[in-house]
Amino acid sequence: MKNNSLKMLAEGLAENGIASLRYDKRGVGESKDAGLSESELRFEHYVQDAKAWVDYLSKDSRFSEIVILGHSEGSLIGMIATQNPDVTKFISLAGVGTPAGEIIREQLKPQPPFVLEQSLPILEKLEKGETVDEVPPMLFSLFRPSVQPYLVSWFRYDPRQELAKLNKPILIIQGTTDLQVGVDDAEKLANANGRAELRIIEEMNHILKEAESDRTKNIATYSMPELPLQSDLLESILKFLRK
Known part of the structure; x- marks a missing residue:
């Protein structure tokens, strides 16, 4: 565009x-x-x-x-x-x-409930400055391990x-x-x-x-x-x- x-x-x-x-x-x-x-x-x-x-x-x-x-x-x-x-x-x-973490929560709300349910624990850890080893394949594009350090830095x-x-x-x-x-x-x-x-x-x-x-x-x-x-x-x- x-x-x-x-x-x-x-x-x-x-x-x-x-x-x-x-x-x-x-x-x-x-x-x-x-x-x-x-x-x-x-x-x-x-x-x-x-x-x-x-x-x-x-x-x-x-x-x-x-x-x-x-x-x-x-x-x-x-x-x-x-x-x-x-x-x-x-x-x-x-x-x-x-903060960006709150924005992502809002953006996920229109998705099927299980998407938000699986995302919330990941978001909470990232907001604490911790990365997550296991990411459901469905959420990989958003929370893949290589992007998590950036998200941690942004969420703070x-x-x-x-x-x-x-x-x-x-x-x-x-x-x-x-x-x-x-x-x-x-x-x-x-x-x-x-x-x-x-x-x-x-x-x-x-x-x-x-x-x-x-x-x-x-x-x-x-x-x-x-x-x-x-x-x-x-x-x-x-x-x-x-x-």
Whole structure:
């Protein structure tokens, strides 16, 4: 799927005199060669990468300040990296408001009851920092041994606790037709820090495009690279950056 949403956001910022840096996630695209084997990868590697870019940009005199914007999983990565004093503001875009273990529980609830029943003991051990030797074949794609160390590293972070550590301006943005992250997630984040400003954008989905709540029509936008960003998004970000 190709949607160009983050490219469009970068272009919109540039048109308003704001430089931005986007980089491929470690192990993907142009960053493919920096990837680690699944058993070696940890959530902290993604955080370290974001911090490294902050260190790099902070030495460049062309930029007056550094603001981190994290989208989806990048929201949690971004809020941890924003604890660097060189970062002046943070924007969470479609970021979850609960630890990943709780999210997986919710995602498994629509499955047949025995799927959740077999998953819960595994989740509980991973949340305690312990790996599991025996995984039912049916759950192997989710809890295979090689991915468990990453899950352990990811599960230990609570977005609300990480956001509460920030003593700087925060903007929480969430769309109402996002099929992957809900408005309640944004409200949980906003309630975690008194400096957070919450902006709910009507009919914006997870890829920042205008979309209906109907699942089929919503998902179809994920493969529409020419579809523009939801019209209120850029203005909301610009207003926050210019304060």
